[in-house]
Amino acid sequence: METQYDVDFVLMRYAEVMLNYAETANETGDLATATSLLKQIRMRAGIEPGKIIAMVSLRVINPI
Incomplete structure (x- = not known):
């Protein structure tokens, strides 16, 4: 017997959600939240937190 579902869903890792939030915080100037x-x-991930010295925004302002 074959089962089909008409519901699609997206799986997202928690770290991806946190990275998206950190990027948004950085872009809006909330560096404390982004760093945290x-x-x-x-x-x-079991990696030493280390020091985050600076956040740099890399984006193209006016693409040609």
């Missing part, structure tokens, strides 16, 4: 989230992600 990055440290939490690294700790969850």
Whole structure:
């Protein structure tokens, strides 16, 4: 017997959600939140949080 469902869903890792939030915080100037989230992600992964010296925004303002 074959089962089909008409419901599609997206699986997302928690770290991806946290990275999206950190990026948004960084882009809106909330560097404390962005830094905290990055440290939490690294700790969850078993990586030393280390020092985050600066956040740099890399984006193309006016693409040609």
